[in-house]
Amino acid sequence: MKLTSAMMLLALSVSTSYATTQSHSQLPSDVASTTNSLKTYHILADSAQHSYQLAHEYHDALIDRQNRFVTLLLDEHDADKLRERGHLVVQVESKQVLKNQPYLQQALQQKTTSKLTRSTKLSNLNESAGIPGFACYPTVEETYQQAQNIAKRYPQLASWRSIGPSWQKEQGLGGYDLNVLVLGDNSKKRKKPKPILFMQSALHAREYTTAATTLAFANYLVDNYQSNADAQWILQERDIHILFVANPDGRKQAETGVLWRKNTNENYCADTPQRRGVDLNRNFSYEWFAIDNGSSGEQCDQTYRGPVAASEPEVQAIERYVRSLFEDRRGDLPTDPAPLDTPGLFLDIHSAGGMILYPFDTTYEPAPNEPQLKQLAQRFAAFTGYRAMPAVDLYPADGTSLGLGYSELGVPSFVFELGRTFFESCQDYQQEVLPNNLQALLYAAKVAGTPYITPQGPEVLDLRISGAGSMAVPQGSELTLQAKISDEFLLAPDNGPIEAGQAIKKVRLRVERNGKKFGKKVKLSPIDGVFDTPEEFISHTLDTRYWPNGTYTFIVQAQDRDGNWGVKATQQLTLDNNAPAPVSAPEANFITECVYGGCALTATKEPTQGDALTYKWYINDSEVPLHGPSVQFWGLKGTQTAKLEVENNYAQRTIVEKSFEMDGPVLPVTNVSYECEKLSCHFDASKSYDPDGSVEFFVWRINGEYLSSREAILEYEFSQAGEQKVEVAAIDNEYYLSVKTLLITVNE
Numbered sequence: 001m002k003l004t005s006a007m008m009l010l011a012l013s014v015s016t017s018y019a020t021t022q023s024h025s026q027l028p029s030d031v032a033s034t035t036n037s038l039k040t041y042h043i044l045a046d047s048a049q050h051s052y053q054l055a056h057e058y059h060d061a062l063i064d065r066q067n068r069f070v071t072l073l074l075d076e077h078d079a080d081k082l083r084e085r086g087h088l089v090v091q092v093e094s095k096q097v098l099k100n101q102p103y104l105q106q107a108l109q110q111k112t113t114s115k116l117t118r119s120t121k122l123s124n125l126n127e128s129a130g131i132p133g134f135a136c137y138p139t140v141e142e143t144y145q146q147a148q149n150i151a152k153r154y155p156q157l158a159s160w161r162s163i164g165p166s167w168q169k170e171q172g173l174g175g176y177d178l179n180v181l182v183l184g185d186n187s188k189k190r191k192k193p194k195p196i197l198f199m200q201s202a203l204h205a206r207e208y209t210t211a212a213t214t215l216a217f218a219n220y221l222v223d224n225y226q227s228n229a230d231a232q233w234i235l236q237e238r239d240i241h242i243l244f245v246a247n248p249d250g251r252k253q254a255e256t257g258v259l260w261r262k263n264t265n266e267n268y269c270a271d272t273p274q275r276r277g278v279d280l281n282r283n284f285s286y287e288w289f290a291i292d293n294g295s296s297g298e299q300c301d302q303t304y305r306g307p308v309a310a311s312e313p314e315v316q317a318i319e320r321y322v323r324s325l326f327e328d329r330r331g332d333l334p335t336d337p338a339p340l341d342t343p344g345l346f347l348d349i350h351s352a353g354g355m356i357l358y359p360f361d362t363t364y365e366p367a368p369n370e371p372q373l374k375q376l377a378q379r380f381a382a383f384t385g386y387r388a389m390p391a392v393d394l395y396p397a398d399g400t401s402l403g404l405g406y407s408e409l410g411v412p413s414f415v416f417e418l419g420r421t422f423f424e425s426c427q428d429y430q431q432e433v434l435p436n437n438l439q440a441l442l443y444a445a446k447v448a449g450t451p452y453i454t455p456q457g458p459e460v461l462d463l464r465i466s467g468a469g470s471m472a473v474p475q476g477s478e479l480t481l482q483a484k485i486s487d488e489f490l491l492a493p494d495n496g497p498i499e500a501g502q503a504i505k506k507v508r509l510r511v512e513r514n515g516k517k518f519g520k521k522v523k524l525s526p527i528d529g530v531f532d533t534p535e536e537f538i539s540h541t542l543d544t545r546y547w548p549n550g551t552y553t554f555i556v557q558a559q560d561r562d563g564n565w566g567v568k569a570t571q572q573l574t575l576d577n578n579a580p581a582p583v584s585a586p587e588a589n590f591i592t593e594c595v596y597g598g599c600a601l602t603a604t605k606e607p608t609q610g611d612a613l614t615y616k617w618y619i620n621d622s623e624v625p626l627h628g629p630s631v632q633f634w635g636l637k638g639t640q641t642a643k644l645e646v647e648n649n650y651a652q653r654t655i656v657e658k659s660f661e662m663d664g665p666v667l668p669v670t671n672v673s674y675e676c677e678k679l680s681c682h683f684d685a686s687k688s689y690d691p692d693g694s695v696e697f698f699v700w701r702i703n704g705e706y707l708s709s710r711e712a713i714l715e716y717e718f719s720q721a722g723e724q725k726v727e728v729a730a731i732d733n734e735y736y737l738s739v740k741t742l743l744i745t746v747n748e
């Protein structure tokens with residue numbers, strides 16, 4: 001007999017319920033009456049992968065996804081349908097859901113109002129008023145205004161053009177143009193055309209974070225063009241085309257707080273106007289309605305594909321434009337790969353769920369370029385903390401933008417699913433979604449030259465000139481060039497380990513002064529003296545005593561033992577003998593303020609004019625940091641650790657790490673014993689308990705089938721001898737649960 005037990009830990013963290021509740025009060029009355037019958041349910045998942053599938057399948061009802069369950073807003077009919085399909089469906093009191101993140105955010109807000117945090121400063125300074133209740137997300141009009149301002153302020157770097165009308169505009173019912181911001185410095189004549197990065201966002205209207213993120217990316221590039229070597233290199237070497245709002249009519253609906261996904265075409269589902277329209281991401285021509293269940297033929301469904309391929313003006317405009325940008329590099333057979341030197345990159349930015357999806361989505365057959373697509377997806381995952389997977393692993397879909405970008409044209413194409421929820425709180429957007437995705441988008445722009453090749457090489461990460469940073473310094477200042485070199489900058493997928501990288505072979509440094517070659521190329525050596533592992537650290541002292549004043553660009557690139565060169569990383573250095581001497585390293589310290597189930601961490605030193613500071617927080621060894629002088633996180637009762645990294649604008653860094661106790665919910669403890677007489681077994685989970693409340697009921701599952709019993713004692717007769725899998729979950733009064741799994745063998 002074999003016996004294994006596994007404790008599955010579950011933490012409820014529901015970030016949207018506040019937004020959802022708030023938005024319902026703003027719904028038109030006919031919608032409000034239907035949403036009144038909606039209730040909140042947890043659907044248990046077998047695995048993290050399964051929870052992603054559920055989240056995607058029920059995206060139109062999704063409130064939250066955790067590795068062991070998803071939280072959905074459903075009516076009873078839909079909940080019953082899920083039960084019939086064998087899912088475990090637990091209804092959750094909405095006040096229990098409200099007890100989580102939104103409640104905590106408010107509680108923490110009150111506790112920390114005395115301090116002016118960065119996010120409140122930002123929203124006060126923000127030129128746009130934003131979507132009601134979400135000041136960090138500009139409206140359609142504000143997005144267009146900001147993009148227009150970019151084109152006006154930087155005419156040599158940006159232009160703003162219409163690529164076609166929305167459905168309402170075409171019909172003369174108001175509406176908008178679909179507008180693209182084109183970024184790139186094209187002042188120098190070139191022999192070859194520049195590689196193109198195309199990205200679109202808000203194709204699905206309600207995905208608030210997406211257009212704000214791409215707009216922030218555009219602003220970052222132009223605002224840092226003079227001072228940041230990477231931004232400068234990107235705009236000189238790439239053309240970037242951004243369609244911020246791919247579905248402006250639908251977006252306008254979503255701005256009123258409605259969970260609107262499709263466009264607003266009134267010809268479909270006319271009898272139920274709040275469900276009308278076409279799902280633009282099922283309306284693309286390539287493999288439109290090519291598979292069963294890849295889209296819906298029902299007009300009122302959220303994935304309605306439209307009557308014919310590319311029936312919608314938005315999709316027509318996108319197809320026309322994207323085909324004009326990229327040459328078709330892929331053959332017509334599904335098995336034809338695009339050539340490895342194919343330039344360009346196609347990104348479709350969606351939310352939510354924390355995923356990086358790559359082709360295919362119509363078939364489980366791997367895409368012919370799968371090894372390369374997967375490698376780049378895992379790089380994006382490492383920047384964002386998201387999971388990389390083929391799109392079909394979530395849910396088969398047809399007529400999507402991935403079909404246009406990759407299947408039709410052979411351009412490496414990816415869908416980002418940002419954050420946790422459609423109406424992400426501004427706190428989460430600013431501390432996590434935006435800063436981490438910005439890094440991924442900058443990386444995308446850099447690799448867009450040969451995106452199937454360059455991600456195979458090692459990455460130069462966290463390159464900085466400590467002692468100078470972005471500031472001008474006098475000759476002979478104490479400066480060190482520092483970086484981490486990694487051939488394993490990947491995030492493991494849920495279903496497997498990270499593939500091992502190759503050892504680093506070579507790291508080279510090239511310096512330019514005022515745009516011209518300066519001195520010889522330098523081979524950099526690692527801190528530990530020898531390149532022999534896939535991850536190495538560089539610390540190179542710069543002797544600038546005899547360097548003339550001017551602006552220098554440092555270009556670092558690394559090669560692995562297989563001969564692959566990675567992406568170039570660059571840093572700018574300005575030597576100016578009239579500049580003041582660098583300030584010393586910043587102080588790093590923080591205070592913790594906790595409420596039940598959550599904490600706010602606030603750095604004690606705020607940034608000042610002469611000493612701009614950046615803050616990165618790693619909570620309980622998280623894969624990616626949170627950002628900003630004050631951050632919030634949620635969790636269970638117990639010891640928490642937080643590492644704060646403070647960097648000043650001279651790229652000097654101080655790190656502090658602290659542990660502290662947090663009060664919060666405690667998981668129930670599931671205990672189960674059993675006795676079998678041949679095929680008849682008696683299971684007893686009555687010794688289960690909840691340290692901070694009571695166990696309310698149990699859920700039993702045998703060999704994958706849920707039972708209807710909610711009792712602690714279960715009598716069960718197996719139909720045949722052999723190994724059996726028995727899972728029991730104890731669920732407490734706060735809907736936290738822990739699962740115990742038994743593998744038992746019964747004999748006849």
Ligand SMILES: [Zn+2]
Binds near residue numbers: 204207350351
């Ligand atoms: Zn979407």
